[in-house]
Amino acid sequence: xxxxxxxERRTKADIFFDIxxxxxxxxxxxxxxxxxxxxxxxxxxxxxxxxxxxxxxxxEKVEKEAIYFVITEKGLQFIQEFxxxxxxxxAFGITI
Amino acid sequence: MVFNxxxxxxxxxxxxxxxxxxxxxxxxxYFAVAAISFxxxxxSFRLFNVTSSKSHSVLSLSFLLIGIAFGMxxxxxxxxxxxxxxxxxxxxxxxxxxxxxxxxxxxAAYILLTMINLPKKKSEFFVFVPLWxxxxxxxxxxxxxxxFYISARSVxxxxxxxxxxxxxxxxxxxxxTLFHIFLLLMPFGIExxxxxHAFLIVGFLSLLAMLIRVTRK
Numbered sequence: 546x547x548x549x550x551x552x553e554r555r556t557k558a559d560i561f562f563d564i565x566x567x568x569x570x571x572x573x574x575x576x577x578x579x580x581x582x583x584x585x586x587x588x589x590x591x592x593x594x595x596x597x598x599x600x601x602x603x604x605e606k607v608e609k610e611a612i613y614f615v616i617t618e619k620g621l622q623f624i625q626e627f628x629x630x631x632x633x634x635x636a637f638g639i640t641i
Numbered sequence: 642m643v644f645n646x647x648x649x650x651x652x653x654x655x656x657x658x659x660x661x662x663x664x665x666x667x668x669x670x671y672f673a674v675a676a677i678s679f680x681x682x683x684x685s686f687r688l689f690n691v692t693s694s695k696s697h698s699v700l701s702l703s704f705l706l707i708g709i710a711f712g713m714x715x716x717x718x719x720x721x722x723x724x725x726x727x728x729x730x731x732x733x734x735x736x737x738x739x740x741x742x743x744x745x746x747x748x749a750a751y752i753l754l755t756m757i758n759l760p761k762k763k764s765e766f767f768v769f770v771p772l773w774x775x776x777x778x779x780x781x782x783x784x785x786x787x788x789f790y791i792s793a794r795s796v797x798x799x800x801x802x803x804x805x806x807x808x809x810x811x812x813x814x815x816x817x818t819l820f821h822i823f824l825l826l827m828p829f830g831i832e833x834x835x836x837x838h839a840f841l842i843v844g845f846l847s848l849l850a851m852l853i854r855v856t857r858k
Contacts, residue, residue: 558691558692623691626688626691627691629688629855629856630688630691630692632804632806632854632855633684633685633688633806633852633855634688634694634696634697635802635804635806635807636802636804636806636807636809636810636851636855637700637757637795637798637810638758638794638795638797638798638801638802638807638810639694639696639697639700639757640696641692641694641696
């Protein structure tokens with residue numbers, strides 16, 4: 546408990562959403578370090594999630610001078626759908 | 642204006658008479674309620690495909706059951722209205738059977754909605770629903786118990802998240818609870834039947850408003 550508020554654990558879906566949103570906010574293309582700090586994850590966990598997102602077509606890995614992650618159309622659709630999921634679930638008091 | 646009075650079939654003792662246009666009125670309301678329930682069920686199922694969350698699949702199933710239950714009531718009410726001039730035992734039987742199925746489907750839906758709202762730490766619970774619910778007052782009393790719990794949880798959820806969407810859901814469940822309470826009180830006045838259905842449609846329109854707000858881009 547911090548300042549009387551309960552800390553809620555993020556679900557996997559929440560973490561995917563956070564990662565994709567960081568990439569989207571960075572003009573759809575960003576480096577690992579930005580995601581690492583933005584999503585507040587350890588490097589090992591971030592790597593696991595990035596691998597999953599790449600394998601499932603939500604992100605693409607581009608290697609030009611440095612390594613970049615680019616959001617795909619499927620990733621953008623996930624962000625939109627997930628926003629609806631959050632609003633709808635919150636309205637019914639459902640935790641995802 | 643004079644209306645023919647016909648009994649409220651399968652809901653209360655046959656001494657309760659309502660104008661025949663009530664069947665048209667309630668039939669149309671049940672149709673709208675069924676349509677809105679199917680929309681919510683479909684949307685929840687779509688979300689289940691995104692999240693694979695059990696709660697979304699249960700929510701989808703519960704609104705599917707509500708949709709089927711009210712869809713059947715809509716059909717039987719409109720059929721009764723069409724054939725009210727020649728009210729015969731077959732119509733009574735059709736109504737009675739349909740209402741019995743409605744009781745089972747609606748109660749199953751309310752139990753599922755209660756399950757979604759149970760505190761997460763308690764993973765096991767047991768629901769005992771005696772068979773006496775297969776009668777109108779029995780069903781209404783049982784449904785009200787479940788709906789009281791669902792409404793209380795939705796009120797708590799609204800005060801927790803304080804969003805307009807949560808308010809619309811809370812308002813909807815309170816209206817649906819009032820619908821059942823007023824139906825239970827119907828023997829005290831026919832106008833309560835009318836008010837009950839007004840609460841029902843307002844409640845489901847509130848759910849529709851929430852759905853439109855959430856789905857629009």
